[in-house]
Amino acid sequence: MVAISNPGGWMESFLIQRATRRQAMFAGAIALLILLTLAVAAPRAGLQWPAINPFMPMCALTVFTTAGIAAFLLGAQFTVTRQPMLGALGGAYAFTALAVALQLLTFPGVFSPTGLFGARPTSAAWMWVFWHGGFPLFVILAVLLRDRLSRDAVAAGRVRLWAWLLIGGPVAVGALLGSFVVLTTLPPPLHASNGDNPVAVVLWAVNAIAVLTVVASGRLRGVLDVWLAIAALACLTDTTLNLLSTDRFTVGWYVARLFSMFAPGVLVCVLVWEVTALYRRLFEAHVSLRQASMRDALTGLYNRTYFNEQIDSHISAAQRSGQPLSLVMVDVDHFKRYNDAFGHLKGDACLAAVAHALAGVVHRPADFIARYGGEEFIVVLPDTDASEAQALAERARDAVLRLRIEATAPSRYVTVSAGCATSVPGNGAFSIDTLVETADAALYRAKAGGRNLVISAHPLPAALT
Structure with missing residues (x-):
C-alpha cells in the first residue's frame, strides 16, 4: 500500500x-x-x-x-x-x-x-x-x-x-x-x-x-x-x-x-x-x-488488470509483424491442500516464493508475467513460438521444483503445472479469450496428466479479434 x-x-x-x-x-x-x-x-x-x-x-x-x-x-x-x-x-x-x-x-x-x-x-x-x-x-x-x-x-x-x-x-x-x-x-x-x-x-x-x-x-x-x-x-x-x-x-x-x-x-x-x-x-x-495499481501486493508481479490492459497491444503487434505470440498459464499444484495443511501465512509465503522463481526465468524486456488468479500465473511471450514457450515453461517448472518447498503428499515438494498456447500467422479469427482458454485447457490436461507437467496446445492462427 x-x-x-x-x-x-x-x-x-x-x-x-x-x-x-x-x-x-x-x-x-x-x-x-x-x-x-x-x-x-x-x-x-x-x-x-x-x-x-x-x-x-x-x-x-x-x-x-x-x-x-x-x-x-x-x-x-x-x-x-x-x-x-x-x-x-x-x-x-x-x-x-x-x-x-x-x-x-x-x-x-x-x-x-x-x-x-x-x-x-x-x-x-x-x-x-x-x-x-x-x-x-x-x-x-x-x-x-x-x-x-x-x-x-x-x-x-x-x-x-x-x-x-x-x-x-x-x-x-x-x-x-x-x-x-x-x-x-x-x-x-x-x-x-x-x-x-x-x-x-x-x-x-x-x-x-x-x-x-x-x-x-x-x-x-x-x-x-x-x-x-x-x-x-x-x-x-x-x-x-x-x-x-x-x-x-x-x-x-x-x-x-x-x-x-x-x-x-x-x-x-x-x-x-x-x-x-x-x-x-x-x-x-x-x-x-x-505502479501500485499495476502490481500484485503479495507477489510483486503485475496483476490481472495490467494483463488485461497490455494483452491487446501485444496482439496488435503480433498481427502487424506476423510473429507468433505465446501464453503460458502456470498453476501451483494442490495449493488448497497446502493452505489447509500449513495455514494461510505459509500459503502466502509459498506464492511469493513461486512468483519470484517464475520471474527469474522471464528475461526479455517485452515478456512479462502476471498473477492471474489465486495461485495461477500467466506469462506473455511476444515473438515466441510454441517450442520456445514450452522450453520456458519447463524452466519455470524446474525453478519452482528447485525451491524445495516442503508439501504434503502425494508430492514431497511444491510443484507447478503449465499450459502453453501459441498464435502463429495463418488464416481464421479468434478472440484473446480463445487464446487464454486454449492455454487454460492445456493446463487442465497437465493437471489431469499427474501434475508437475508442461503441456502445449496446437498452434492457433494469428488473426486475433
Whole structure:
C-alpha cells in the first residue's frame, strides 16, 4: 500500500520544515554578500553616476510584478494551509505591489510632468517612505501572528474572511495612504542629511527591527525564516542607501534600486521552487500509485488488470509483424491442500516464493508475467513460438521444483503445472479469450496428466479479434 500525504501537508511543510545545512550556508553567503555590498556602496552613496532615466520605472515595474506574484503565491498557500503568517506575508507583499505602483504613477516626469491623480510635489517621496516603512511593519505583524495564532484559529469555513483581512487589509491601508499623499500637501520627508531627520530615523529603525524580529522569532531554523530574513535584510539595505543619498542617479540610488527588486524577488524564487517541488512530489505520487495499481501486493508481479490492459497491444503487434505470440498459464499444484495443511501465512509465503522463481526465468524486456488468479500465473511471450514457450515453461517448472518447498503428499515438494498456447500467422479469427482458454485447457490436461507437467496446445492462427 502506498501512503500519500495530502497536498496541503506538502505546502504546509514549506513553513515548518527545517532549513538544511546547505540552505543555511547558501542564505548566509547571500547575507554576507548583501552586507559587503552595503559596506562598499555606503561611503560612495552620494557619488554621481550617468543618468539612466528608464532605470527607475523599470525597477518599479519589476518590484510590482515580483511583489504581486509573491502575494498571490503566499495567499494561495494560506488558503490551503490556513497558516495566518502566510496570509499576513501575502498582505505585506500586496501592500508593496500597490505602494510601488502608486509611487510610480505619482512620480513627476514618468507619466505626466507632475505625476498622475493631481499628485503633489512630495507625493511620490512620501509614497516611497510608506512603502519602505509599511513592508517591514507588515512583516513584523506576520511574525507576531505566527507566535500568537495557530492554524486552528482560522476555521476552514472562514478562510476567505481571513484572506480579506490579512491580504485585503494591507491593500486598503496602501490605498488610503496613496489617497492621503495625493490630497494633502506635505513637506519633503527626506533631506540631504538625514542624521537628525525623525522620519528617516523611524524608517531605518522599523527596517532594523523587522530584521531582528524575523531572526529572533524563528532563529533561522525554518526555510521560510531564512529567506524572509534575507528579504528583510535587503529591504534594510535598500532603505539605508536611499537615506544616505536622496539624490537620483547616485551610487546609493542605483544600488538601492537593485535591492528593492531583490527583496520581493528572493521570496518569489523560493516560492516558485516550492511549487516546483510540489509538482514533482505530485508526479512521483502519481507514478507510485500507477505502479501500485499495476502490481500484485503479495507477489510483486503485475496483476490481472495490467494483463488485461497490455494483452491487446501485444496482439496488435503480433498481427502487424506476423510473429507468433505465446501464453503460458502456470498453476501451483494442490495449493488448497497446502493452505489447509500449513495455514494461510505459509500459503502466502509459498506464492511469493513461486512468483519470484517464475520471474527469474522471464528475461526479455517485452515478456512479462502476471498473477492471474489465486495461485495461477500467466506469462506473455511476444515473438515466441510454441517450442520456445514450452522450453520456458519447463524452466519455470524446474525453478519452482528447485525451491524445495516442503508439501504434503502425494508430492514431497511444491510443484507447478503449465499450459502453453501459441498464435502463429495463418488464416481464421479468434478472440484473446480463445487464446487464454486454449492455454487454460492445456493446463487442465497437465493437471489431469499427474501434475508437475508442461503441456502445449496446437498452434492457433494469428488473426486475433
